[in-house]
Amino acid sequence: MGLKGFGRKTGLRTKLIGLLTAVLVLITAVFLAYTYDDQSRRAEVNLLEKSRVLVAEMDAVWDFISLNQNTINYDADGTYDYKGIHCAIAGKSVAALFSEKSDYSIRFTNLKPRNIYNTPDAYEAAALEAFHSDDTVSEMWGFEQKDGEPVFRYVEVMNVSDACVDCHGAPAGELDATGYPKEGWAVGDVAGAVSVVVPARVELDNMRNAIVSNVAFFLLVALAMAVIIYVVISRMVTEPLTSLRSAFSSVGGQGTLGERGAPTGGESNTPTGGEPLKVLDVWNESALFTTREVDGLVRQYQSMAERLNALYGSLESQVAERTGQLQRANDELEQQRRRVEEINEQLQHENQYKSDFLAIVSHELRTPLASILAFTDLLQQEISPDNEAAVRQLSEIDKNGAILLEMVDNVLECARIQAGSESLNLELIDLNDLVGMIEAAMCPVAFKKGVAFSTHVSVTTPLMLGDWEKLRRVIANLVSNAVKFTPAEGRVTIDVERVGPHEREDDERWHGATRIGDLASEGDVVAISVADTGIGIPADKQVLVFERFQQENMTTVRRYGGSGLGLSLVKDLVAMMGGCVTLKSVAGEGAVFTVYLPVTDEGEISV
Known part of the structure; x- marks a missing residue:
C-alpha cells in the first residue's frame, strides 16, 4: 500500500494523534x-x-x-x-x-x-x-x-x-x-x-536533576494540552463527521433515509410517514457539540439529499423514456441504412448500364466511322487536285472523322477501365520513336493552325518497359489538347528527361503544381512534359478538368468542342502505370502538363 492509500485509510483521530505526537516530540527536543x-x-x-x-x-x-x-x-x-x-x-x-x-x-x-x-x-x-x-x-x-x-x-x-x-x-x-x-x-x-x-x-x-524535572513538567503540561485538544476535536469534529457519514451512507441503495436515519426498503422513495428524513434533525439529536462550519456542511448536505430524493423519484421514468427514444432512433437508423443499401445497389446497376451503353454505342459507332474514313481516303485519291472545293470538303470530312474516331476510342477506353477489364500489354519502348510518331501526326495539325510545335528527348532517357498504345494515348491526348487550346502564333513543346529524387525536389514543375495521383516509387522517374502558350486554366478549375465529361466552362465547350474525356483518360492510364500527373498553369498564360513514371534500378520504367 502506498503512502497515498495509507493516508486515505487512516482516520482523523489517528492522524491527529500522530500529528500531536510528532509536534510534541519536536518541541520536547527543542526544550x-x-x-x-x-x-x-x-x-x-x-x-x-x-x-x-x-x-x-x-x-x-x-x-x-x-x-x-x-x-x-x-x-x-x-x-x-x-x-x-x-x-x-x-x-x-x-x-x-x-x-x-x-x-x-x-x-x-x-x-x-x-x-x-x-x-x-x-x-x-x-x-x-x-x-x-x-x-x-x-x-x-x-x-x-x-x-x-x-x-x-x-x-x-x-x-x-x-x-x-x-x-x-x-x-x-x-x-x-x-x-x-x-x-x-x-x-x-x-x-x-x-x-x-x-x-x-x-x-x-x-x-541533570534540574533538566529532568523541567522536561518532566513540560511533558506533563504538553500531554495535558494534547489530551484536551484531542477531546475537543473529537467532540467537535470527528463525532459530528461520523454522524454525517452515517447519514451519507443511508442515501441511495435500498432507498432514501427512513426514520431516525434508517434506510427504507423496497421501491419507496420516502419513509412511512410520507416525508424523507431531515438529516438536520438527526444531526441535532446526535451531536452535543457543534460549530458553525460543521453546521453549514450539514445544511448543505440536507439540501443535496433533498435534490437527490427528487432525482431518484423521476430517474426510472426518465430512463424508460430515454430508452424508448433511443430504440426509436435505432429503428430509424436501421431503416435509413437499408434504404442507403438499396440506393447503392440501384446506382451500381445504373452505372453498369451506363458503362455497357457507352461501350456498345462506341463500338457500334467505330465501325461506320472506320468505313467513312476509308471511303474518304479513296475519294481523296480519285479526286483531281484541281477540284479545290471537293478536296477541301473531303479534308474536312477526314479531319472531323478522325476526331470523332479518337473520341469514340477514348469512350471505349474509359468504359474498359471503369469496368476493370483493361490491362497493360508490356513491351520495350523507345521514347524517341514514340515522340517522333506523335510529332509526325500532330505537326500538320499545328502547322495548319499556325502553332509552332517542337520536341526534345534527353539523352539520359532510358528505354521503357510499358504499354505502347496506352502511353501513346496519354501523350497524344495532352498534345491534342495543347494544340486545340493554343491560338495562332502560339507554341507547343514536348520535353522528355530522366529526373532523380533530389532533382525532382528542385523541379518547378513539381512544386506548387496541382498533383493528380501518387508515385509508386520514390526513386528516379521519367518526366514527360507537354507545355503550351494557350488560354491556361484557372487555379480553382485545375482539379476539375481531370474529371470525366468536365471542362473549364460551357464557353470553352462551345468554342473548342470536345467530350471532356481526354484528361480523365490520361489520369486513369498514368495511374495504371504507377505514375502521377502534375498541372501548372495561369489563366491566359498557357499550361504545363507533366507525367511522372517511376524507373527501376535497371533503368527501365516500372509498371
Missing part, C-alpha cells in the same frame, strides 16, 4: 536542548564564581604577607632578622592547608618554578603559554576528568608587583634573601598563575 544549554551555563557560572572567590582570597593572603614583610622580618629595634616567611611561602602554605581540608585544590605554578612541586600540568601549561603570548588573556577555565571524576579547572594569571622585585627582580642570577637566584623580572611581567581545581560532580548532578 531539552535549550534546558541543557541553560543549566550547563548556570553550572559553569556557579563554579567560575566559586573559583574566582578562592583566587581572590588567596590574593588577599598573598597581599597581606607582602604588606607585612618588614614587620615580620625586622626586630623591634629595627634590625633585619629574616624569619623564613614571605608572601610565596605563606600563599603556598595556606593553599596546601585549604586543599587538605576540602575537596578543592589550590596551588601556584610557573613555567620555571623554584620548587619542583609547582611544575604545571598540561592544562596549566597551556594557560601559562596563553598568558605569555597574549597580555589580554588573564584567566582560563573549563571542565575535565580527573581520576574518573568531573572537575572544573580555573587558572588566573599572576603579574609581578613592586613587592615581588626584591626577590625576583634584577639583576638576574643574584641570590635573594631566601638563597635563590633572582629571575630578573620587571613589574607587570607574568610571574605565574593560581590554579584551582573544583569538584563538579555535585553541580553536574544538580544540573
Whole structure:
C-alpha cells in the first residue's frame, strides 16, 4: 500500500494523534536542548564564581604577607632578622592547608618554578603559554576528568608587583634573601598563575536533576494540552463527521433515509410517514457539540439529499423514456441504412448500364466511322487536285472523322477501365520513336493552325518497359489538347528527361503544381512534359478538368468542342502505370502538363 492509500485509510483521530505526537516530540527536543544549554551555563557560572572567590582570597593572603614583610622580618629595634616567611611561602602554605581540608585544590605554578612541586600540568601549561603570548588573556577555565571524576579547572594569571622585585627582580642570577637566584623580572611581567581545581560532580548532578524535572513538567503540561485538544476535536469534529457519514451512507441503495436515519426498503422513495428524513434533525439529536462550519456542511448536505430524493423519484421514468427514444432512433437508423443499401445497389446497376451503353454505342459507332474514313481516303485519291472545293470538303470530312474516331476510342477506353477489364500489354519502348510518331501526326495539325510545335528527348532517357498504345494515348491526348487550346502564333513543346529524387525536389514543375495521383516509387522517374502558350486554366478549375465529361466552362465547350474525356483518360492510364500527373498553369498564360513514371534500378520504367 502506498503512502497515498495509507493516508486515505487512516482516520482523523489517528492522524491527529500522530500529528500531536510528532509536534510534541519536536518541541520536547527543542526544550531539552535549550534546558541543557541553560543549566550547563548556570553550572559553569556557579563554579567560575566559586573559583574566582578562592583566587581572590588567596590574593588577599598573598597581599597581606607582602604588606607585612618588614614587620615580620625586622626586630623591634629595627634590625633585619629574616624569619623564613614571605608572601610565596605563606600563599603556598595556606593553599596546601585549604586543599587538605576540602575537596578543592589550590596551588601556584610557573613555567620555571623554584620548587619542583609547582611544575604545571598540561592544562596549566597551556594557560601559562596563553598568558605569555597574549597580555589580554588573564584567566582560563573549563571542565575535565580527573581520576574518573568531573572537575572544573580555573587558572588566573599572576603579574609581578613592586613587592615581588626584591626577590625576583634584577639583576638576574643574584641570590635573594631566601638563597635563590633572582629571575630578573620587571613589574607587570607574568610571574605565574593560581590554579584551582573544583569538584563538579555535585553541580553536574544538580544540573541533570534540574533538566529532568523541567522536561518532566513540560511533558506533563504538553500531554495535558494534547489530551484536551484531542477531546475537543473529537467532540467537535470527528463525532459530528461520523454522524454525517452515517447519514451519507443511508442515501441511495435500498432507498432514501427512513426514520431516525434508517434506510427504507423496497421501491419507496420516502419513509412511512410520507416525508424523507431531515438529516438536520438527526444531526441535532446526535451531536452535543457543534460549530458553525460543521453546521453549514450539514445544511448543505440536507439540501443535496433533498435534490437527490427528487432525482431518484423521476430517474426510472426518465430512463424508460430515454430508452424508448433511443430504440426509436435505432429503428430509424436501421431503416435509413437499408434504404442507403438499396440506393447503392440501384446506382451500381445504373452505372453498369451506363458503362455497357457507352461501350456498345462506341463500338457500334467505330465501325461506320472506320468505313467513312476509308471511303474518304479513296475519294481523296480519285479526286483531281484541281477540284479545290471537293478536296477541301473531303479534308474536312477526314479531319472531323478522325476526331470523332479518337473520341469514340477514348469512350471505349474509359468504359474498359471503369469496368476493370483493361490491362497493360508490356513491351520495350523507345521514347524517341514514340515522340517522333506523335510529332509526325500532330505537326500538320499545328502547322495548319499556325502553332509552332517542337520536341526534345534527353539523352539520359532510358528505354521503357510499358504499354505502347496506352502511353501513346496519354501523350497524344495532352498534345491534342495543347494544340486545340493554343491560338495562332502560339507554341507547343514536348520535353522528355530522366529526373532523380533530389532533382525532382528542385523541379518547378513539381512544386506548387496541382498533383493528380501518387508515385509508386520514390526513386528516379521519367518526366514527360507537354507545355503550351494557350488560354491556361484557372487555379480553382485545375482539379476539375481531370474529371470525366468536365471542362473549364460551357464557353470553352462551345468554342473548342470536345467530350471532356481526354484528361480523365490520361489520369486513369498514368495511374495504371504507377505514375502521377502534375498541372501548372495561369489563366491566359498557357499550361504545363507533366507525367511522372517511376524507373527501376535497371533503368527501365516500372509498371
